[in-house]
Amino acid sequence: MDALINDIEIIKAKTTKINDVDFDNLTFGKILTDHMLECDFKDGKWQAPKVVPYQPITLDPSAKIFHYGQSVFEGMKAYKDADGTVWLFRPLDNFKRLNISSKRLAIPELPEDYFMNGLKALLKVDSDWIPRNEGSSLYIRPFIFASGKGFHASPADEYKFIIACAPSGSYFSGEVKVLIEEKYSRSANGGVGFAKAGGNYAGQFYPTQLAVDKGYQQVIWTDDNTHEYIEEAGAMNIFVRINDTLITGPTSDRILDGITRKSIIELAQSKGIPVEVRKITVSEVVEAAKNGSLKEMFGAGTAAVISPISGFGYKNEDYDIPEMEDAYASFLKKHITDIQTNKSEDPFGWRYKVE
Template identity: 75%
Template sequence: MNSEIKIELTEHSKINSVDFDNLPFGSVFSDHMFVCDFKDGQWQNPTVKPYSPITLDPSAKIFHYGQSIFEGMKAYKDADNNVMLFRPLDNCKRLNKSAERMVIPQIPEELFMAGLKKLLEIDNAWIPTNDGSSLYIRPFMFASGNGFHASPANEYKLIIATAPSGAYFAGKVKVLIEEKYARAANGGVGFAKAGGNYAAQFYPTQLAIEKGYNQVIWTDDNTHEYIEEAGAMNIFVRINDTLITSPTSDRILDGITRKSILQIAKDTGIDVEERKITVSEVIAAAQNGSLKEMFGAGTAAVVSPIAGFGYQNKDYDLPELEKPFAAKLKKQITDIQTNKAEDPYGWRVML
């Protein structure tokens, strides 16, 4: 493996055309990207190059058999312009876990981190300093090898692209508990960040949007009796003062934000349960007043409070709390991420 990173700098930076005070999420892209190819049985030609279109043969297997995976990460700057990542090796490990399931060659951690660090060093000025903003990082791998035969490709490409971004969601969301469609099934690829998982979510989500909701709460594929995820995020339910989330499985993503919330909640004295939770339990709690909060958790939004949900043609509103767990946990995580608080876990990686 040739691990020496080649550098090709852009001649025309776009940074002066960007309004960093009004950043959308994930639609403004920085000057460079990291690219590495898997050919002849090894990763090779790691390069930081100008952000630009890529050219693929029409028979590239990504177009036909969907061998595509991705990750979501963020880089932050503190008040002294130090650059930080949050649990980046966890992202690399999960990328490789997804790669194994999709028969994509795993990327060595040292190559992944070297490419990421070099990219952030070159595009340092693109990391926002505005409160609530960050540099969203999207590593993705896909089959670039050619052929119509239904088999794994023999060539792959890793790209890391970045986008200075503001908040993912503004305000609370209203969700619909899904009764027909399923996000994932036992033995499937629900635990992997495979692109097809998200494509398959779009249709039932669009149906929910047409009914006036923002997102879908996914239930299990067999009975639709158990709450599993919220949109593209893990879900937490607070009944009285107990925080409940579904255990990870073949169907549920092992979210890095999810793991962080669980650890912080336990360490701050919040009662936490990782267990299956039924739709009927949530409905009963909403009816008797013990359902205090529901929120999604993921890299993009960190924590996204749920204002209410719909089920079987009936809507349920969640109470407005003075000190919700969602706000407390989000602040504790983001303070660690942005170097505003001590990091007793070693999650923050300074570059």
């Protein structure tokens, strides 16, 4: 039966897939919910968004997404607390960053109410899909791509905005060993590294596979010019703990302004942990590993929240990072996930109740 939620048209799926899902054994991002939000840009404006059954989409072979790569996305999560209330974590930051990414790729920016009201309507329709299991959540993927037709190398005249959701377990499991990249770059000055553009990730896959073939799980990206500075860890921002100081690189044209990254910096400072936002040289990290002052390295992002790094490789040498009992990674991850899941107070105003 069709309906309206938050002024969003709802077209319900005739059947549900939820009864076939094992919520105790969720992989990441493989199973999709019954519905999705869909909104088209055409005739110079965004049309009314609507919630529809999750389904394939049909595109013309000349759709510009296939040829010129106009595509941006976000990653978010929804959580259910013990009372069944649904929460989001800093969703307006995701909305703002989606538009920052869109602007850089000449994609028309999206109205805030289309994003927020559409997302809330979708979560209400698929509320039963939000897991309550510890460590699980509903992963949310908003994305925009060029659907307009034609081979001319120019921005498209039509776009499609979709939000799809997947109940998911942990993103990473087990130890993560990384290889510091000496040749390939994730992004460059003046480029689109700060945007969540699909092409950024496509360009990572080949160097990452080379690292996997050598026995590592991920790559630590270095700057495009000299490869002297550590920038990101795979698809995540990176933090390094030297002695008791937590260090992360500044955002730039090349580095994504991660929402988890910002949260970690603010949380750590509030807990009295010394934080430095500055450039980090590879040689500084290698020297710290040699003299024992390198206490921790971890990646930070929406999917994994915090992913500890157990060691790294550089110039054919491996460096182990011993596990610490009082690790910042576990301390900060617990505090952030407790806020996200409404298990603790939220002094920062990050948690967003879906009503």
